[in-house]
Amino acid sequence: MDLITRITLPPLLPTLLAVLTILLTALLYRIVVRSYFSSLCVIPGPPSKQQKLGWPSLSGNFQESLYRPTPEWSNREQQGAIRYSGALGEQALVVTDPAAVQHILSHHNDFPPPKSIRKIIGIMVGEGLLFAQGDAHRRQRKIMNPSFAPLHLRELLPSFFEATYKLRDKWIQIIKNPPSASTTDEQDATPPLDKPSAESSALINLSQWMPRLTLDIIGLAGFGYSFHQVTGDSTGFADAFNALFSNKEAAASVLKPPSPTALVLITIAVGLLMRLPIGLARWLPGKEVKDLLSAMDLIKAESRKVIEEKKRKVEKDGVGSLGGGRDLITLLLRSNLGAGSSALSDVELEGQIATLLLAGNDTSSLTLIWTLSYLARNPTAQARLRTEIRDARRSAIAEGRDELSHDDLESLSFLDAVVRETLRLEPPAAFAIRTSLSNTQVPLSKPLNTSHGQLPSLPVTKNVTLVIPFASMNRDPAVFGEDAEEWRPERWLEGAGEGGVGIYSHIMTFSAGPRACIGYKFALLEIKAVLATLLTTFNFAPRDSTTEYFPRTAILTRPLVKGEEDEGFKCELRVGLVDEEAE
Numbered sequence: 001m002d003l004i005t006r007i008t009l010p011p012l013l014p015t016l017l018a019v020l021t022i023l024l025t026a027l028l029y030r031i032v033v034r035s036y037f038s039s040l041c042v043i044p045g046p047p048s049k050q051q052k053l054g055w056p057s058l059s060g061n062f063q064e065s066l067y068r069p070t071p072e073w074s075n076r077e078q079q080g081a082i083r084y085s086g087a088l089g090e091q092a093l094v095v096t097d098p099a100a101v102q103h104i105l106s107h108h109n110d111f112p113p114p115k116s117i118r119k120i121i122g123i124m125v126g127e128g129l130l131f132a133q134g135d136a137h138r139r140q141r142k143i144m145n146p147s148f149a150p151l152h153l154r155e156l157l158p159s160f161f162e163a164t165y166k167l168r169d170k171w172i173q174i175i176k177n178p179p180s181a182s183t184t185d186e187q188d189a190t191p192p193l194d195k196p197s198a199e200s201s202a203l204i205n206l207s208q209w210m211p212r213l214t215l216d217i218i219g220l221a222g223f224g225y226s227f228h229q230v231t232g233d234s235t236g237f238a239d240a241f242n243a244l245f246s247n248k249e250a251a252a253s254v255l256k257p258p259s260p261t262a263l264v265l266i267t268i269a270v271g272l273l274m275r276l277p278i279g280l281a282r283w284l285p286g287k288e289v290k291d292l293l294s295a296m297d298l299i300k301a302e303s304r305k306v307i308e309e310k311k312r313k314v315e316k317d318g319v320g321s322l323g324g325g326r327d328l329i330t331l332l333l334r335s336n337l338g339a340g341s342s343a344l345s346d347v348e349l350e351g352q353i354a355t356l357l358l359a360g361n362d363t364s365s366l367t368l369i370w371t372l373s374y375l376a377r378n379p380t381a382q383a384r385l386r387t388e389i390r391d392a393r394r395s396a397i398a399e400g401r402d403e404l405s406h407d408d409l410e411s412l413s414f415l416d417a418v419v420r421e422t423l424r425l426e427p428p429a430a431f432a433i434r435t436s437l438s439n440t441q442v443p444l445s446k447p448l449n450t451s452h453g454q455l456p457s458l459p460v461t462k463n464v465t466l467v468i469p470f471a472s473m474n475r476d477p478a479v480f481g482e483d484a485e486e487w488r489p490e491r492w493l494e495g496a497g498e499g500g501v502g503i504y505s506h507i508m509t510f511s512a513g514p515r516a517c518i519g520y521k522f523a524l525l526e527i528k529a530v531l532a533t534l535l536t537t538f539n540f541a542p543r544d545s546t547t548e549y550f551p552r553t554a555i556l557t558r559p560l561v562k563g564e565e566d567e568g569f570k571c572e573l574r575v576g577l578v579d580e581e582a583e
């Protein structure tokens with residue numbers, strides 16, 4: 001046996017060198033072909049540093065742009081698509097032409113999210129709606145849609161108010177009894193202001209409080225679970241979820257993007273990892289990986305418990321025991337019971353809980369943070385909104401109701417304009433990413449200027465990354481006028497934003513097509529209920545006259561304070577009690 005091995009196997013070192021040479025040649029071929037001979041090369045785009053010097057770029061100019069919500073890829077020159085280069089010669093097209101965007105988002109089987117993103121979603125939240133593809137997605141969406149119908153959302157409104165009252169009471173407590181300087185609990189460490197009693201107020205970091213509130217809301221309204229994030233008796237379930245998305249680490253990663261060399265190595269490592277089965281992640285070294293995996297295990301175990309508990313109830317007491325359907329998962333279980341052979345499996349049901357947590361928490365909390373920070377900087381708009389809400393509340397009380405109804409909230413036109421305007425300027429998801437499964441031509445609403453003249457349609461090659469930049473499209477002066485960069489809610493009362501392809505107010509914030517946000521009506525009602533409660537009790541002002549906030553994208557777009565970036569994402573406002581007499 002030994003003799004045979006020595007005779008037939010080639011020596012190790014030359015073999016390794018040969019394999020390495022083949023791999024490097026293949027890599028170089030790929031970079032050169034993609035960078036110089038792809039049919040996309042005719043589409044103009046900003047060059048990377050190396051390309052300006054006439055070299056092919058190894059790291060490209062794409063990944064770094066992803067941290068800024070509106071880099072040069074807005075369509076100021078009325079170009080419907082521009083080209084970026086990714087690491088190792090990969091090509092990315094940033095598409096803003098409305099017909100092309102509509103085509104890409106509505107043909108989601110031909111243009112799915114990239115495999116790497118899907119795999120990460122699968123690892124983190126399991127086989128819920130965000131992960132599902134093709135027929136599985138259509139089936140899941142059909143069963144889930146009824147849970148998000150306006151009729152059912154009305155039933156969720158009391159949970160929105162219930163959670164917000166707890167935050168309101170907590171803030172009143174902080175304002176009236178400022179915590180001592182020695183307080184160690186991060187949650188209560190809001191520095192008091194100098195002014196005492198009636199005029200008292202406190203610095204509140206919305207980036208700490210709003211995610212707690214929206215996690216409590218999605219727990220209650222999503223699946224009837226109390227996370228107790230606002231009151232501070234946090235559950236292990238919530239801690240596990242928060243551990244997945246550490247604020248400071250995310251901020252650090254967007255402020256210090258990887259160097260070009262690191263980017264190339266990361267691209268190779270991710271490419272290799274994505275080809276391995278998910279289960280192998282358990283064998284990767286490092287404490288962070290282990291912590292992440294145990295947090296994910298806990299989320300899965302808790303989700304399983306919630307589903308099993310609800311199912312046991314049905315088995316014991318019948319479908320009627322699911323009651324008035326006061327949470328999304330209960331409604332989903334009811335709809336699933338009638339779905340016959342296309343019903344969701346247990347794994348899919350469990351996946352929906354983590355999916356709701358992922359998709360419906362930070363998105364709403366960031367919208368609340370941005371809305372309150374704009375209102376703080378625009379006292380006239382804040383006063384107008386407070387008056388509108390107060391008048392509606394007075395009318396509700398006069399009619400014998402103790403809280404605003406779904407219809408009351410829907411009818412408040414300035415509240416609606418304020419929420420729309422913030423969602424337009426600060427979409428939590430700054431862009432969507434898709435990939436093309438084949439070489440194809442995408443229709444355009446007007447011809448594209450290229451280095452080879454005008455093209456009637458957009459040439460897209462297989463495996464090209466397609467970016468739909470929601471934040472840039474929402475600021476298009478051709479749609480929203482020359483003041484498109486300004487926060488001006490009144491534009492919605494004047495009938496702004498004609499045209500466009502988004503499912504909401506012709507802005508792209510909730511995307512478009514069959515994969516558009518299923519929870520957008522839930523989010524709008526939630527945001528309005530929270531604002532209505534907080535604005536009648538509190539007054540919001542900027543922390544001081546010099547603080548500058550700027551947005552950075554770490555999966556979602558979050559505020560950082562200029563000069564205080566090391567402290568992670570934050571948005572501190574002066575919050576005081578509204579003086580009812582003076583108003």
Ligand code: HEM
Nearest residue numbers: 130359360363364367429432509510511515517518519523
């Ligand atoms: C202001 C708040 C929100 C914003 C801006 C937002 C935005 C979005 C966007 C842009 C997408 C599409 C992503 C893509 O195409 O790649 C999406 C999908 C989704 N959203 Fe939301 N969302 C919000 C709130 C919510 C809430 C509250 C829920 C649940 C209660 C939710 C559940 C989902 C789900 C399940 C999907 C996946 C839909 C599918 O793939 O079919 N979202 N959201």
